[in-house]
Amino acid sequence: MEDVKVGNTAGISIVDFGGFLDGTRKQAVADAMVESFKNIGFVYLVNHGLSQDKIDSTFEWLKRFFAQPTDTKLLAPHPASGAHHRGYSAPGVEKVVQNVFDAEELVKQRKAPDFKESFECGREDDPGMPNIWLPEGVLPGFKEACLDFYWTCREVELTVLRALALGLHVPEDYFIQYHVAADNQLRLLHYPSVPIERLSNEEVTRIGAHTDFCSLTLLLQDQVGGLEVEDPQNPGQFKSAAPIPGSIIVNAGDFLMRWSNDTIRSTVHRVRAPPNLRTEDGMTPERYSIPYDFPTVVDCVPGTYSEERPKKYEPISVSPRSNK
């Protein structure tokens, strides 16, 4: 397994996924990936098959999108309801918290808003959650670039799910059957520049500590830094998951933790000011990232239903962000 593990950052293995893609080291790669999920819930993949040109051009598109005037971005407004996760949310609108259900505590937490803006989309043919795009003619090419990247990430998702199954010693397509709907969510995130002091005294946050409510997330980040992952050996302490050029991060969500009987961790993470930051003007640089979440669908097991004994339960979807 050692030769597929090419490094380690903050206890998170850096795994060369190439040996899974070309078939030469499939089991070793799968084992290394799952070992890191078990240790810390996160893994960095290099040689993951996602073209760097496509990653770069998608980051260019998201910069172009967020550089539009607010009024333009609000032409694709995220619905106020917390259930339809599509379109644009302005800075401070969304607040990510973990397991806080108490109304008073929520009001308190909302006083320190997440200083980020986001754009969310999914597949086009999802009647349950239609996409919300800018009107025709505004930022032409943006919609096509988002959809193209969505389906590119879907390919990576399917391969990662195969590796996951192999690493857990179940048939390779075990997890694919729970992800056939491709109800994934592509999120474009922009954390605007903010005074370091406001972040350090927690007047504002970038993204509060949370776990992801899905099976897995692919996470692409720019080179600014600030992502932190809780140290499983020292709860409450966080380590910096520094950007590694050319890599993608994959992190396990709550559903995978439950699915694996807690052998895989869904680890708390957050985004703060980048570590060891030196600036002349006291400002944190802006940061961009792209999480791509895989929700999962629980449906009756084939063989347990038929025409005579139809399904008693409709499939349920564990969708990202439904708890946020």
Ligand SMILES: O=C(O)CCC(=O)C(=O)O
């Ligand atoms: O921006 C990041 O790096 C992390 C985002 C994140 O954790 C999330 O959207 O769930």
Ligand SMILES: [Fe+2]
């Ligand atoms: Fe997250």
